[in-house]
Amino acid sequence: MNDEVIQLDRVGMIYQAASGPVEALSDISLNVRRGEFIALVGPSGCGKSTLLRIVAGLRPATRGSVKVNGAEVTKPIAAVGMVFQAAVLLRWRTILDNVLLPAELAGLDPRKYRERAFELLRLTGLEDFANKRPNELSGGMQQRASLCRALLLDPPLLLMDEPFGALDAMTRDDMNLELLRVWGESSAQRKTILFVTHSIPEAVFMADRVVVMSARPGRIAEIKPIDLPRPRTVQVRATARAGELSLDIFEKLTGRRS
Amino acid sequence: MMRSMRWLVARLPTVSLFVILLIAWQLAVSVGGIREYLLPSPASVFAALTNGEIPWSRHIWVTAVEIIGAFVIAAVAGVFLGTMIAWSRIISQALMPFLVFVNTLPKVAVAPLFLIWMGYGILPNMLIGAMIGFFPVVINTAVGLTQIDRDLLDLGRVFSAPKWKVFVKIRIPNAYPFILSALKITATSAVVGAIVGEFVASQRGLGYVIIATQSSMDTAVAFAALFWISLVGLVTFGIVAMLTRILTPWAENGENP
Numbered sequence A: 001m002n003d004e005v006i007q008l009d010r011v012g013m014i015y016q017a018a019s020g021p022v023e024a025l026s027d028i029s030l031n032v033r034r035g036e037f038i039a040l041v042g043p044s045g046c047g048k049s050t051l052l053r054i055v056a057g058l059r060p061a062t063r064g065s066v067k068v069n070g071a072e073v074t075k076p077i078a079a080v081g082m083v084f085q086a087a088v089l090l091r092w093r094t095i096l097d098n099v100l101l102p103a104e105l106a107g108l109d110p111r112k113y114r115e116r117a118f119e120l121l122r123l124t125g126l127e128d129f130a131n132k133r134p135n136e137l138s139g140g141m142q143q144r145a146s147l148c149r150a151l152l153l154d155p156p157l158l159l160m161d162e163p164f165g166a167l168d169a170m171t172r173d174d175m176n177l178e179l180l181r182v183w184g185e186s187s188a189q190r191k192t193i194l195f196v197t198h199s200i201p202e203a204v205f206m207a208d209r210v211v212v213m214s215a216r217p218g219r220i221a222e223i224k225p226i227d228l229p230r231p232r233t234v235q236v237r238a239t240a241r242a243g244e245l246s247l248d249i250f251e252k253l254t255g256r257r258s
Numbered sequence B: 001m002m003r004s005m006r007w008l009v010a011r012l013p014t015v016s017l018f019v020i021l022l023i024a025w026q027l028a029v030s031v032g033g034i035r036e037y038l039l040p041s042p043a044s045v046f047a048a049l050t051n052g053e054i055p056w057s058r059h060i061w062v063t064a065v066e067i068i069g070a071f072v073i074a075a076v077a078g079v080f081l082g083t084m085i086a087w088s089r090i091i092s093q094a095l096m097p098f099l100v101f102v103n104t105l106p107k108v109a110v111a112p113l114f115l116i117w118m119g120y121g122i123l124p125n126m127l128i129g130a131m132i133g134f135f136p137v138v139i140n141t142a143v144g145l146t147q148i149d150r151d152l153l154d155l156g157r158v159f160s161a162p163k164w165k166v167f168v169k170i171r172i173p174n175a176y177p178f179i180l181s182a183l184k185i186t187a188t189s190a191v192v193g194a195i196v197g198e199f200v201a202s203q204r205g206l207g208y209v210i211i212a213t214q215s216s217m218d219t220a221v222a223f224a225a226l227f228w229i230s231l232v233g234l235v236t237f238g239i240v241a242m243l244t245r246i247l248t249p250w251a252e253n254g255e256n257p
């Protein structure tokens, strides 16, 4: 029984851009265990989105080996929930129909998923917007809708690219707690999550380990285990230890001592 | 009540200008002494419009059928060809040069050939209109189906959706605004094609009425025919605009390309 869901071994990625080759990732080695919550932080352009695409099998890496559930990734992987950095909603569909899209694309009967879709919309505070079109929603609401879409089929693996980037601070706090619940923090059957964020406190609050990346080319600068107790509550976030960890990561990320 | 009032106020500048031009025109003819066979007065044009000697409704009907036929043929052929081009690279490479060639032909010059092949009647006039109008539909369909946010296509791949499903659920709706904006051009081309066909050879239709006035020097009738042509054209255009609003309500506020 292989308990490593994601195995990255010396993964490198070079884009062939019009202006010449761009080395987006270099020498990325990381193993993610089943049920682990990994947060990925790093400056913009360090290849976080690229890494998620590679794990999802949407782009092939140019070097190294990528395995998901023990199998080499050569095409888009199955049973994954993906939240793109932009909400990527179909602008001609209502929010409800956007959330139901995965069922349709996977050849399932969308009517059987309506109830679940409504439940997710309720969870994210969007139930009153089910029949609105994306352009009638704020950026933050669109992001939440795209989160609902990723969760519709209850996938065991979630790849999330700055899913809460456009949310205001209060909604963001709510969504953090909601995501921990969805992840299965207080259950034995946890999902595996790879979570990109710009917010260090958010990464510390959510994750089991925080992967700190550096730019040009994107490398792993440090992997920081987060030894805060679970379940994570607002009280946990306010502890001195949480602040200490955030500061450590901040210094690693900026190269500054404070 | 209020709404219709506001509607009237919004159109006041247009209506005022129209009335001023009409009066100026009438004065130029009746006071300025322009001869009626050069420029008929609005009054005589109006008389010609209601003239019982010319069976207007029959001519309008013929031209309208040609226009609608040309429009439908161009739309169906254009969407079909555009879809083929977007579906497969090989089909695209095979087809494109022919389509570009057909499009560069001066269609008006080809019109007489259609009449030789098919004889007088409604069909050749429809086909001329369709030939003028189909190309933008081909191009916009192909562009709408292929110019699509990469993330949207990745979305399909994440759920291992088959190619046809991505086509039906993502690419085709994405192409609607593109196709509809091409159809607005096609609506105008269909009118041109129908009239050109009638010019070349026909015994019915508004284009025929205009050609017939050349010998009778009845310019007022030609103006009346022009009035009907633009009315039919406006209605066609209006139908497409309405369709756009119904089919792509999400693309309002100028999102249509």
Ligand SMILES: Nc1ncnc2c1ncn2[C@@H]1O[C@H](COP(=O)(O)OP(=O)(O)O)[C@@H](O)[C@H]1O
Pocket (backbone or CB within 6 Å): A015, A016, A017, A022, A023, A024, A042, A043, A044, A045, A046, A047, A048, A049, A050, A051
């Ligand atoms: N499709 C692409 N073609 C060329 N270069 C790209 C492409 N996508 C990303 N890049 C480049 O790769 C680097 C990493 O990008 P990205 O993965 O989006 O970083 P991040 O998500 O961390 O901001 C950047 O320098 C970016 O310009």
Ligand SMILES: [Mg+2]
Pocket (backbone or CB within 6 Å): A048, A049, A050, A085, A161
């Ligand atoms: Mg990114």
